[in-house]
Amino acid sequence: MELFEKLYDENETVKVRFVGFTGGETRFDFGIVYTNMFFGKPLVVCMQTGRSTLLELKDIQDLDFLQAAFKINYADALELAEFFKETLPEVPFQSQYE
Template identity: 70%
Template structure:
């Protein structure tokens, strides 16, 4: 019995970066998966909470988005994360996912 239609099933050998850092008030631990999937957006995982999101340079500038995704209370914490992600997430052109 076929209950599901498979949309994709890909394997990749991709770079993964694990980085931990502190700001004045907060410690962060992230895993960043630089994949060709998901339109080229890296998958960012908070290793402390398990929350994850796909981020591109435009997403990084949206501080409300960062606050929502990572459940951050202060604007300053979101600004600190945006500064880090600006350096960690490469500016890459939009990629067609389903060619």
């Protein structure tokens, strides 16, 4: 008897962008994984801390969310939001039940 019920097991060739930049007094290094999984939201991984989150343009307007996701201060969250406004694609809503 299996202990786990497999929900999904997908293979996908994805586009990954690695970007490093400085802003103010902080250096940022991110990997951005563009995938069809996760409702089309890119997976953003901080290469310094390993923290990751799914982001879309709507999410970056919430600076509290960015602060919590990456454990950064308000000023750094403002800089990240500006960067991600230019970087992240607009993601159309995708229902998980389609």
